[in-house]
């Protein structure tokens with residue numbers, strides 16, 4: 001709409017403190033895996049994952065990859081993953097030589113359905129990667145029980161869920177390891193970056209070796225590794241952001257509650273509002289609606305009205321060309337339905353005065369137009 005400033009679907013909160021922190025690192029001359037990275041690991045883990053150990057890397061994808069390798073995933077190993085996620089979850093399995101086995105999601109939370117995980121297990125299953133999608137934790141009680149029963153490793157994909165909790169315990173501290181992303185649109189950013197978290201000293205050591213060419217001591221390479229190091233420039237940004245994470249999470253929760261109240265009042269037709277599972281401490285990375293019919297036209301109409309909207313994710317990963325050889329042991333009706341129907345609208349802490357009302361009115365108008 002002309003004259004109206006669009007409300008973006010995401011707005012990274014970068015200010016003077018981040019700029020000053022970056023300038024200080026540049027002036028220090030120590031740019032990679034120095035004291036800023038060590039401090040970021042300590043501070044992130046103390047604040048977000050109840051004191052587990054953290055290995056900072058250069059992306060969330062790297063954290064998933066290193067995590068799976070450190071958990072011992074290798075060629076031919078089957079790893080159960082959701083198909084309704086960002087492709088990185090399954091890519092990491094493939095990058096280890098493993099086989100992604102796609103299981104369906106719960107239609108309310110959009111997270112891995114434990115019953116579907118159980119139905120996908122074979123004697124070759126070695127691990128499961130629950131994704132805490134849109135900031136809502138997966139049912140870690142039932143997934144943890146399945147893993148214990150069948151001897152599986154659990155790597156949490158917590159890329160979208162910094163600070164989320166399940167039964168009061170933080171995600172990233174519930175499985176054998178957790179992988180976080182600090183991409184700019186995430187609940188906190190370091191520019192690019194990721195963190196693997198674990199309480200297992202063996203996993204921690206292997207992950208530290210893997211991120212740096214297999215070396216602890218310079219030129220004494222113990223294993224074949226990668227260069228997944230985080231820079232101090234990125235860590236410095238992450239440390240500043242961490243100090244505001246709790247405040248931003250509170251804002252996301254307030255915005256989500258206000259959106260739900262406004263959309264409920266308006267009685268928008270053909271739209272299902274997001275729900276939080278009992279036991280879940282949701283951090284609202286996304287506020288995701290289900291649109292009964294005409295989702296793509298609905299996204300277009302919202303965009304035309306100046307409200308950033310997006311379908312995360314419009315195609316199940318098992319239907320992507322890259323994963324055509326993944327295993328789909330059972331049909332994935334909830335994944336396919338979600339991919340066809342979801343639409344996320346802005347919930348980020350950058351929303352200003354009156355934005356929630358504007359978003360709700362646009363959703364209402366678009367829904368009525370297309371009903």
Ligand SMILES: Cc1ncc(COP(=O)(O)O)c(C=O)c1O
Nearest residue numbers: 059060061086088159181182183
């Ligand atoms: C669910 C999920 N897993 C993994 C990733 C990968 O993180 P990154 O983009 O930092 O590599 C992302 C984010 O992009 C994600 O949303």
